[in-house]
Structures are given as structure tokens and as C-alpha cells.
Amino acid sequence: MRKLSALTFPPISLLSKLPRTSPLQRAWPSLNSTRGSPCSVISPAALVCAHAVLLWPFAGGDSGFGHGLAKHLDKLGFTVFAGVLDEKGSGAEELRRSCSKRLSVLQMDVTNPQQIKDAHSKVVEKVQDKGLWAVINNAGILGFPMDGELIPMADYKSCMAVNFFGAVEVTKTFLPLLRKSKGRLVNISSIGGVFPMQQLAAYSSSKAALTMFSSVMRQELSKWGVKVSVIQPGGFRTNIAGTSESWDQKEKVILDHLPPELQEDYGRDYILQQKNFLRGIGIFSTSDITPLIRDVEHAVSAKSPSAFYAPGKLTSLFLNIAFFFPTSFLDYFEKKQNIQKKGMPRALSTPK
Known part of the structure; x- marks a missing residue:
């Protein structure tokens, strides 16, 4: 890739004139030390053009990882391509309104190959020979948390289509641009892809696949x-x-299509208690996504990014249990947690 000329932009002394609280001032030291980075020989002002970031996708709401990441990277001076499921939705409009002109909102459904190709064409047209520095795969759906036997096959396929195959196709499509810039591939997986959690068989399987794909790509690339x-x-x-x-x-759809023998064994009460999972998420979680945003920033801008990041509440605890404790302890821990939350299926709780 052709290196950008320093003469095209204000001299490097521009940085010293920025206040220390400036996002560009804070970001510059790590970005300037990045090997293979097109900004390694140019001024900070070139960061706007030289470091284009592709962020796919988010549903367009005013919350979530994708929305927060798009705003943060835009503030740091990156040229951001934010993929959304609805480019005319309220979330997309809010991004256009609150971010700089560098940010572009692109229609993007990772399960739609044509939309991926169209997005690639638009990105290539805009960055031209300036290069694409990073691809951040953020697409994800949870599905309906339920015992694996009860989860419809359609949910398994949907989770794999969005959480795994979508990320793979986006990665393969944009890799030639990343190889030219010697850039970054950042895949947002989940602690559920490492730590087995009951009721999340479909979601966790897809995230485990994404984690392994990322590890192999790390070695190959x-x-x-x-x-x-x-x-x-x-x-x-x-x-x-x-x-x-x-x-x-979703409960109604599952109950309407569940075979009679499964309804008999599990019981309607047990099935309807699955939504307690939603309440549990609220108790043990936070809406502050700052730790994740900081980790993504480091992965994109640090000279030597980590292979794995685990931001969030209790993630370190879960990882330590998964990797260092006996499997019997892990299974006992999960069993006790779930029995307390939702009891036992009818066939196992009925006295014989």
C-alpha cells in the first residue's frame, strides 16, 4: 500500500498544540508505534484518512456494543464504516447526527452475501489506496435461552448464521484490504464461547466456533x-x-411446536420458567460497556495487542473455573445455579 505523504497534512507539531484531554492526543502514542501502520511516518491529522475501521453490525438501537464502539472510534479520529441492519432506522440516524462526517452508515445484514459485497465496494471506493486498518465483527444474536433439547433447530441455525458464518464471510471478503495494511481483525465473541452455560447451547456453540476460527486466523495471518x-x-x-x-x-411459538412427549417430560411450568434467565441477566450485569470499549481500542491501536480480552463482570472468575478447576466442580457449580433458578423438569420432580 502506498504510504501517505506527510506533506499532505499539517505537520506533526500539530499534536503538541492539542490539549492533553484530546482523544487524538491520547490515542496517538499507541497508534504511532504500530508496525506496518500507514500512520507510522505521517502526522496525527492523517489518522482520519489512514485508519479506516469497519464495524459490523448492530441492530440500530441506541444501546449495545456496536453503537458505543462506533461513537468512540469516531471520537478517536478513525474513519468508521458502521454496518447496520436498517440504515434508515433511528439508531443509524442518531449515529449520523452525533458523529463526525468521517463516519459512514452502511446497510449490512451479515446473512446476506450481496449486502456484504455491496458494502465492500463502497468501502473500497471511499478508502481507495489509503487502506483499511481494522475489521471489527460485532454481529450477534442470543436466540431463546432454553434447555438444548427444547431449542428449535431454526434457532441453532440462526445463531450459527449470524454469530459465526456471518463473521467468517465478512472476514474473508475484507481480508485482502487488511493484508495490504497489515491491520487488525477483531472478533467479538463471548465468555459463553469458553464457559459452558446452561440454556445457551445454540448461542455458546456459535461463539465457540467464532473463537476457534479467530485463533486459527491469528496463526495464519x-x-x-x-x-x-x-x-x-x-x-x-x-x-x-x-x-x-x-x-x-417466542415461548408461544416453542410450546405450539414442541412434541407432546417433550411437553409431558419437561412440563409447561418448567418451560415457562426459562424467562428467569432474562431476570438473571439484569441482576448480574451492567449497562456500562466502557471496559469492552477500552479493550477494543487497545486491540485496534496497540503495538502488541492481546490475543484475548475478557472485559466484564465476573469474566475472570468464569475463565479461571473453566480452565483451572476440575470438570466435576464446573458441572456442580452450574447444576446448583440452575436448580435454584428454575427447578427440575416435571418427569424428574414427580414422586414415583
């Missing part, structure tokens, strides 16, 4: 100078969990 990081958040309250109303609708 190292020869190209591309660094790959996985973010494994946990304990954040976002719109991925849905609402009580959406859960009521």
Missing part, C-alpha cells in the same frame, strides 16, 4: 503482519437479550 484479537465479554446488559414481550412470543 501472522505471516502477513495482520494481528487478530478475540473479545470475550460477559456481564453486560445490552439489547441482545430482547424484551419480556419478545420472550412471551
Whole structure:
């Protein structure tokens, strides 16, 4: 990739004139030391053009990881391409209104190959030879938390389509641009992809697949100078969990299509208690996504980013249990937690 000329932009002394609280002033030291970075020989002002970031996608609401990340990276001076499911939605409009002109909102459904191709064409047209510095795969759906036997196959397929295959297709499409810039691939997975959590068989399986894909790509892309990081958040309250109303609708669909023998064995009361998971998310989570935003910033801008980040409440505890404790302890821990929350299926709780 052609290096940008320092003469095109204000001299590097511009940085010294910025206040120490300026986002660009804070971000510059780590960005300037990044190997292979197109800004390694240019002034901070070039950061706007030289460091384009692709962020896919989010539903367009005013909360969640994608929305917060887009705003933060824009404030740091990156050129941000924010993929959304509805480019005319309120969330997309709010981004256009609150962010700089550098940010572009693009229609993006990661399960739609044509939309991925169209987005690629628009990104290439805008960055031209300035390069694309980072791709951040943020797409994710939770599905309906329920015992794995009760989760419809459609939910398994949807989780894999969005959480795994979508990220893979976006990655493959934009990798040539990342290889040219020796940039960054950042995949937002989940603590659920490492720590087995009951009721999340569909979601956790898809995130585990994304985590392993990222690890393999980290090894394969190292020869190209591309660094790959996985973010494994946990304990954040976002719109991925849905609402009580959406859960009521999903419950009805599941009950209407569940085979009679499963309804008999599990019992209607047990099935309807699954929504307690939603209440649990609210108790043990926070809406402050600052730790995640900081980790993504580090993964994108640090000279030597970590391979794994685990922001969030209790994530370190869960990882330590998963990796260092006996499996029997892990299973006992999960069993006790779930029995307290939702009891036992009818066939196991009825006296014989």
C-alpha cells in the first residue's frame, strides 16, 4: 500500500498544540508505534484518512456494543464504516447526527452475501489506496435461552448464521484490504464461547466456533503482519437479550411446536420458567460497556495487542473455573445455579 505523504497534512507539531484531554492526543502514542501502520511516518491529522475501521453490525438501537464502539472510534479520529441492519432506522440516524462526517452508515445484514459485497465496494471506493486498518465483527444474536433439547433447530441455525458464518464471510471478503495494511481483525465473541452455560447451547456453540476460527486466523495471518484479537465479554446488559414481550412470543411459538412427549417430560411450568434467565441477566450485569470499549481500542491501536480480552463482570472468575478447576466442580457449580433458578423438569420432580 502506498504510504501517505506527510506533506499532505499539517505537520506533526500539530499534536503538541492539542490539549492533553484530546482523544487524538491520547490515542496517538499507541497508534504511532504500530508496525506496518500507514500512520507510522505521517502526522496525527492523517489518522482520519489512514485508519479506516469497519464495524459490523448492530441492530440500530441506541444501546449495545456496536453503537458505543462506533461513537468512540469516531471520537478517536478513525474513519468508521458502521454496518447496520436498517440504515434508515433511528439508531443509524442518531449515529449520523452525533458523529463526525468521517463516519459512514452502511446497510449490512451479515446473512446476506450481496449486502456484504455491496458494502465492500463502497468501502473500497471511499478508502481507495489509503487502506483499511481494522475489521471489527460485532454481529450477534442470543436466540431463546432454553434447555438444548427444547431449542428449535431454526434457532441453532440462526445463531450459527449470524454469530459465526456471518463473521467468517465478512472476514474473508475484507481480508485482502487488511493484508495490504497489515491491520487488525477483531472478533467479538463471548465468555459463553469458553464457559459452558446452561440454556445457551445454540448461542455458546456459535461463539465457540467464532473463537476457534479467530485463533486459527491469528496463526495464519501472522505471516502477513495482520494481528487478530478475540473479545470475550460477559456481564453486560445490552439489547441482545430482547424484551419480556419478545420472550412471551417466542415461548408461544416453542410450546405450539414442541412434541407432546417433550411437553409431558419437561412440563409447561418448567418451560415457562426459562424467562428467569432474562431476570438473571439484569441482576448480574451492567449497562456500562466502557471496559469492552477500552479493550477494543487497545486491540485496534496497540503495538502488541492481546490475543484475548475478557472485559466484564465476573469474566475472570468464569475463565479461571473453566480452565483451572476440575470438570466435576464446573458441572456442580452450574447444576446448583440452575436448580435454584428454575427447578427440575416435571418427569424428574414427580414422586414415583
